Amino acid sequence: xxxxxxxxxxxxIIEYKHMHDDNWQRGHxxxxxxxxxxxxxxxxxxxxxxxxxxxxxxxxxxxxxxKIIQITAGRVTSITYKKxxxxxxxxxxxxxxxxxxxxxxxxWWYFLRTKVAYFLFFFLMxxxxxxxxxxxxxxxxxxxxxx
Numbered sequence: 737x738x739x740x741x742x743x744x745x746x747x748x749i750i751e752y753k754h755m756h757d758d759n760w761q762r763g764h765x766x767x768x769x770x771x772x773x774x775x776x777x778x779x780x781x782x783x784x785x786x787x788x789x790x791x792x793x794x795x796x797x798x799x800x801x802x803k804i805i806q807i808t809a810g811r812v813t814s815i816t817y818k819k820x821x822x823x824x825x826x827x828x829x830x831x832x833x834x835x836x837x838x839x840x841x842x843x844w845w846y847f848l849r850t851k852v853a854y855f856l857f858f859f860l861m862x863x864x865x866x867x868x869x870x871x872x873x874x875x876x877x878x879x880x881x882x883x
Contacts, residue, residue, distance in 0.1 A: 740826065752823045755816045766809045770853070773802040774860065781864060792868040796861060803857045 740748070781795035824830070840846050 745827065748823050748827055752820055752827070755820050755823075759813050759816055759820075762809055762813060766806055769805060770802045773798045773805075774856070777802075777860065777864070781867065788871045789868060792864050792871060796864040796868065799857055799860045799864065806853060806857075 777795040777798035780791050780798065783791060
C-alpha cells in the first residue's frame with residue numbers, strides 16, 4: 737500500500753464514491769430502459785397491425801437496441817470497476833474484493849443472474865424473426881425445402 741496524504745486519501749474516497757454511484761445509477765437506468773423496450777416490443781409484435789411484417793421488424797429493432805444499450809453499459813461499468821479496484825487497493829480496502837472472490841464469483845447462481853438478460857434477448861429475437869419469416873411466407877418455403 738502506497739503512503740497517501742490525507743488529501744489524496746479523501747480525493748480517492750470521493751472518486752470511488754462517484755464511480756460507485758455512477759455504476760449504481762447506470763444499472764438501474766439500464767434495467768428501466770430495457771424493461772420498457774422489451775414491453776413495448778411485445779406490445780408492438782402482438783398488436784393487430786395491417787402490416788404485420790413492419791410490427792415484427794419494429795419489435796426486433798427494439799430488442800436489438802436494448803441489447804446494444806446493455807452491452808455498452810456493461811463495458812462502461814467494467815472499465816469503472818477496474819478503476820475502483822485500483823482505488824480500493826490504494827486505500828487498503830480488501831474486504832469487498834475478498835467477499836466477491838470467495839462468496840460470489842464462480843457460483844452457478846451468479847452466472848445465471850448475469851446471463852438471464854442475454855437469454856431473454858436471444859429468445860425474443862428468435863421469436864420475432866420466426867414471426868417475421870412466417871408473415872412473409874418464408875417459413876413455409878424454408879420448411880418445405882427441408883422436407
